Amino acid sequence: MLAEQVRDSERSWWMPVACIMLAVAFLFGAMVGPAGPVWWRVPAELLNHLPLIHIKTGATELQSTVLWQIRMPRVVLAGIVGSMLSIAGASYQGVFRNPLVDPYLLGVAAGAGLGATVIIVAGRASSSSWPVDPLPIAAFVGGLIAVMITYSVGAAFGAVKSSATLVLAGVAVTSLATAIQTFMLQRNTDVVRQVYSWILGRLSTATWHDVRLVLPYVVVSTGVLLWHRRLLDVLRVGDDEAQSLGARVDRIRLTVVIAATLGTAAVVSVSGLIGFVGIVVPHLVRLLAGSSYRRILPLTVLLGAAFLIVADIPGRILSDPAETPIGVVTAFLGAPFFIIVLRSRQGASR
Amino acid sequence: MTSLAFVDVSVKYGSAIAVQGFTDTVRPGEWLCLIGPNGAGKSSLLRSAAGLVKHEGNILVDGSPLHLRTSRRRAALVAHVPQSPAMPDDMTATEYVLLGRNPYVGYFGNESKHDRMMVARVIERLDLEEFATRRLGTLSGGERQRLVIARALAQEAPIMLLDEPTSALDIGHQQQALELVDSLRREHGFTVVSAMHDLTLAGLYSDRLALLHQGYCVATGPAEQVLKAETLSEFYGVSVTVLHEPDGTVVVVPRRTVPLA
Numbered sequence: 001m002l003a004e005q006v007r008d009s010e011r012s013w014w015m016p017v018a019c020i021m022l023a024v025a026f027l028f029g030a031m032v033g034p035a036g037p038v039w040w041r042v043p044a045e046l047l048n049h050l051p052l053i054h055i056k057t058g059a060t061e062l063q064s065t066v067l068w069q070i071r072m073p074r075v076v077l078a079g080i081v082g083s084m085l086s087i088a089g090a091s092y093q094g095v096f097r098n099p100l101v102d103p104y105l106l107g108v109a110a111g112a113g114l115g116a117t118v119i120i121v122a123g124r125a126s127s128s129s130w131p132v133d134p135l136p137i138a139a140f141v142g143g144l145i146a147v148m149i150t151y152s153v154g155a156a157f158g159a160v161k162s163s164a165t166l167v168l169a170g171v172a173v174t175s176l177a178t179a180i181q182t183f184m185l186q187r188n189t190d191v192v193r194q195v196y197s198w199i200l201g202r203l204s205t206a207t208w209h210d211v212r213l214v215l216p217y218v219v220v221s222t223g224v225l226l227w228h229r230r231l232l233d234v235l236r237v238g239d240d241e242a243q244s245l246g247a248r249v250d251r252i253r254l255t256v257v258i259a260a261t262l263g264t265a266a267v268v269s270v271s272g273l274i275g276f277v278g279i280v281v282p283h284l285v286r287l288l289a290g291s292s293y294r295r296i297l298p299l300t301v302l303l304g305a306a307f308l309i310v311a312d313i314p315g316r317i318l319s320d321p322a323e324t325p326i327g328v329v330t331a332f333l334g335a336p337f338f339i340i341v342l343r344s345r346q347g348a349s350r
Numbered sequence: 351m352t353s354l355a356f357v358d359v360s361v362k363y364g365s366a367i368a369v370q371g372f373t374d375t376v377r378p379g380e381w382l383c384l385i386g387p388n389g390a391g392k393s394s395l396l397r398s399a400a401g402l403v404k405h406e407g408n409i410l411v412d413g414s415p416l417h418l419r420t421s422r423r424r425a426a427l428v429a430h431v432p433q434s435p436a437m438p439d440d441m442t443a444t445e446y447v448l449l450g451r452n453p454y455v456g457y458f459g460n461e462s463k464h465d466r467m468m469v470a471r472v473i474e475r476l477d478l479e480e481f482a483t484r485r486l487g488t489l490s491g492g493e494r495q496r497l498v499i500a501r502a503l504a505q506e507a508p509i510m511l512l513d514e515p516t517s518a519l520d521i522g523h524q525q526q527a528l529e530l531v532d533s534l535r536r537e538h539g540f541t542v543v544s545a546m547h548d549l550t551l552a553g554l555y556s557d558r559l560a561l562l563h564q565g566y567c568v569a570t571g572p573a574e575q576v577l578k579a580e581t582l583s584e585f586y587g588v589s590v591t592v593l594h595e596p597d598g599t600v601v602v603v604p605r606r607t608v609p610l611a
Contacts, residue, residue, distance in 0.1 A: 227458045233445065234452050238436040244400045245505070246425030246453035291440040 014289040018302035022079075025306035029075040033316045036071055037063040046072075069208075077206040077214075078312045078326075079305035081267040082277055084218045086304025088260035089278025090285070090296050091225045094232035095253045096163050103264040103278040106170040106257065107146035110177035112268045115142020116198050117181045121188050135198070136213065136269035142177075143265035149173050151257070163239075163253065200325030201274035203312050210270040221263030222301060228256050232293035274308070276330045280338050281307050287341055307334075351378030351539040352427070352508035354399065358407035361394040361565075368394035370565040371407070381535060381542040383556035385549060385576075387586050390562040392545035393433060396511045399543070400430035411509065425453035429507035433514045435498050439487030443497055446486060447472060450504030472504045476530070492523035499530060510535075512544035516551070524548070528555045549602040553577055561585060573600040 030046060031039040037059035044057045045067055059067075088103035096105070104110075119138035150173045154166035185192050234247045242249050264278075281304045282296060289295045308326075311333055315324045354376040361369040369391040376382045384392040398405035401416070401424050409416045411427050419427070429450075437446065450472075451465040473482055476496050481489060489497070495515065502510055512531065516524040532555055535542050546552040552559060553573030561569040561576050563585045569576045577600045579592050593601040 230455070230460060231457070234449055236436075236438045236441060237446075237449060240397075240402050241430075241432060241436060242452075243421065244402060244425060244428075244430040244432075245449055246420075246422035248421050286440075290442075291438065292445055 014295065014299055015302075018299050018306070022302045022306040022309075025309040026075060026079065029078065029309040029313060030067070030071060032313050033066075033071050035063070036067045042067065073208045073211055074203050074206040074312065075309055077211050077271065078203050078308045080211065080214060080218050081203070081271045081274060082281070082308025082311075083301040083305040084214075084222065084263045084267045085274065085278040086281035086300040086307070087222055087225050087297055088264045090282035090293070090300045091228070091232065091256050091260045092278075093282055094235060094293050095256045096167060097235065097238070098167070099283070100279070101167070102275075103260060104174075104273070104275075105167065106150045106261065107173040107177060108143040108261055108264050108268060109273050110174040110181070111146020112139040112143035112265060113195075113199055113273060114146070114177045114181045115139045116272075117184050117191075117195050118142070120191050120194050120198070121184055136210075139198075140265050140269035143268055144261070146173050146177055147257075147261045147265070197325065198272045199327075201272035201327035201330075203271055203326050204315070206270075214266045214270055217266035218263050221259045221266075224259035225256065225263075226297055226301075228252065228259075229293045229297040232256070232297070236291075236293075272325075272327070274327045274330055276327075276334045277304060277308055277311075280330075280334045283338065284341060352412050352541055353378045353410075354428075354509050354541055354543065355410040355413070356395070356399075356407070357410065359395065359398060359409060360406040361391065361398050361403055362406075363403075367565050369398070369405070369562075372562075372567050373407075374560060374567065374570065376541055376543055378541055379535070379539050380558065381532070381544070381556040383552040383559050384543065384545045384562055385547075385552050385559055386562035389564075391565040392562055393513050395562070396430065396513050396543065396545055399509075400428055400511055402430070422453045425505065425507070427507050428509045428511060429502040429505040430511045431498050431502050431513060431515055433517065435494075437486040437494055437497075439485060441486050443478060443481045443484050443486065443489070444469065444473070446497055447478075447500045447504050450501040450506075453505060453507075468506070469504050472500050476500045476503070491518050492520075492526065495519060495523065495527050496530070499527065499534075503534060508539070509541045509543070512542065514545055514547065517547065524551060531555070549577055549582070550600070553600045553602075574598070577602055 027043065031042045036042070037045055037057065041057045041059050044055045045059055045064060047053050048055055048057065049068065085103055089101070092101045092103055092105055093099055115138040116135055119134050123134065150166065150170045153173070154169035157165050157169070185195060231247060231252050234242045234245060235249065235252065237245075239249045282300050285296050285299045285303055289299055308330070311330045312326055314333070315326055315329050318324045356372050356374050359369060359372045360367070372391075372395055374382070384395060386392055394403060397403045399409050399416070401421065416424055416428070447469050448461060448465070451461050451469065454465060455461055473479060476499065478496060478500060481493060481497070486494065486497070495518070499515075510531070515531065516527050519527060528551060531542060534540060544556065556573075558571060559573055559576040560567050561581070568585060569581060574594065577592055579590055582588055582590050582592075582602065589605045589607050591603045591605055593603060595601060
């Protein structure tokens with residue numbers, strides 16, 4: 001009987017709830033926006049894209065195209081980006097045992113920003129004769145290089161034993177990359193606006209191509225992180241004790257950091273720097289479903305996706321004349337919401 | 351039952367020597383208690399056997415060197431209870447005890463039914479059922495200590511290393527915890543090595559004492575041989591009276607050196 005209890009303590013009714021929330025967010029995201037079919041036609045329109053289903057929906061060709069080629073990639077990309085940033089944030093918080101850590105900790109964001117700045121500055125001269133859009137590639141490479149520098153600097157000064165060194169190395173690399181970026185922008189003030197809009201995050205230009213570009217990285221990275229959810233629980237008792245329980249702490253930390261960084265760099269390269277998601281979603285999940293990473297990681301995937309899909313909706317409505325950057329919306333909506341949840345939670349635990 | 355042998359074990363932190371050439375064989379089922387002043391090397395010795403610090407020399411479990419084992423295999427042989435265990439406030443007691451099963455779960459695996467049964471049995475054995483779903487932050491010092499021992503027990507390791515297992519407990523809970531370890535030892539045939547500050551309790555529960563001083567083992571043997579007033583005054587720099595009870599218990603009583611005014 002007690003064995004049942006031991007098992008039950010891990011089950012959670014939050015899993016189905018999170019699935020429903022994601023489904024609702026997805027539908028809602030698909031229904032709202034200019035120029036598409038009337039909202040109640042959207043579900044049928046979407047079903048039409050499944051094999052062997054043909055429903056007369058009464059929507060015009062243009063409306064269908066708007067839905068499928070403009071709105072859907074945006075919703076799907078928002079979901080992918082949201083879940084990746086959230087699970088990466090939760091995983092970083094786990095391996096560094098620090099709740100204030102976000103996925104940009106080791107310099108991914110600053111590196112990607114620098115990469116994007118370099119390519120935008122350079123691209124001005126070389127016109128738009130590139131075969132593919134070089135911006136995501138430059139951001140991706142910049143992000144990875146920054147984290148590699150952080151890790152090798154950290155390792156050189158003994159980060160293998162102390163994760164604090166690694167975090168500090170991340171702070172240094174972030175500052176350096178930001179400084180270089182600022183210097184370049186000072187020299188090329190005409191691209192400031194373009195770089196700035198990239199930094200604040202964008203989902204408005206999302207295409208199926210973007211989705212295909214990031215999906216492999218996100219799937220692999222999320223898979224690896226989910227596999228580590230039990231080990232992240234073991235790490236909660238500290239490096240020494242985890243090691244005395246037979247966990248190879250250094251290897252776990254390295255693997256998790258690589259997976260989370262790769263996924264983060266991939267989504268950042270197409271979406272820009274969307275802040276706040278990677279820190280607020282894991283904490284919301286913790287407040288709702290407890291502190292075990294076995295629950296936190298799967299839930300962040302679902303709720304992170306739902307969060308960003310919903311956060312992307314106001315940006316579309318308030319799109320006159322220029323769209324509100326998604327990064328602004330996540331912080332603007334997320335911060336007060338988070339404070340309310342924190343407050344109510346504190347009241348409840350008293 | 352399993353023996354634990356230290357062969358010329360030394361632990362260094364940079365140029366500072368914590369343990370120097372410690373050699374001892376703990377017989378299967380024996381309880382060896384390490385005593386000695388702060389900084390004598392007790393914790394370092396225990397940590398070396400738990401694979402947490404680099405050491406020179408050999409540590410043998412049933413004759414085979416521990417450092418040749420994988421970390422999971424080592425954890426299945428040696429359980430370590432640290433001086434001040436990290437106990438995340440929002441982890442439940444059951445989750446905590448379940449961590450002890452880590453050595454038996456593969457890298458990407460999950461605890462089996464057997465692991466969960468095992469944890470349930472340990473919780474029952476230590477009368478922790480009422481705390482099973484409680485968060486660690488809501489438990490008292492004595493309850494936490496029992497949980498740490500429960501985790502070590504769930505680890506099913508034949509060798510238990512206890513670093514100051516009772517330092518945070520009152521006298522009643524100290525006795526409770528040590529009696530628990532002692533009865534588990536007799537039940538399961540554990541080999542126990544502990545570090546302790548309370549000399550009377552050390553002598554009372556262990557089979558043998560080893561007195562460490564500045565990394566060297568300066569005396570070893572049963573309580574009545576090691577706990578002598580002159581030995582203790584030499585290495586601890588204390589003034590004590592050592593009493594011998596009729597039942598063989600050795601009691602160490604501190605003496606006041608400044609005369610009453």
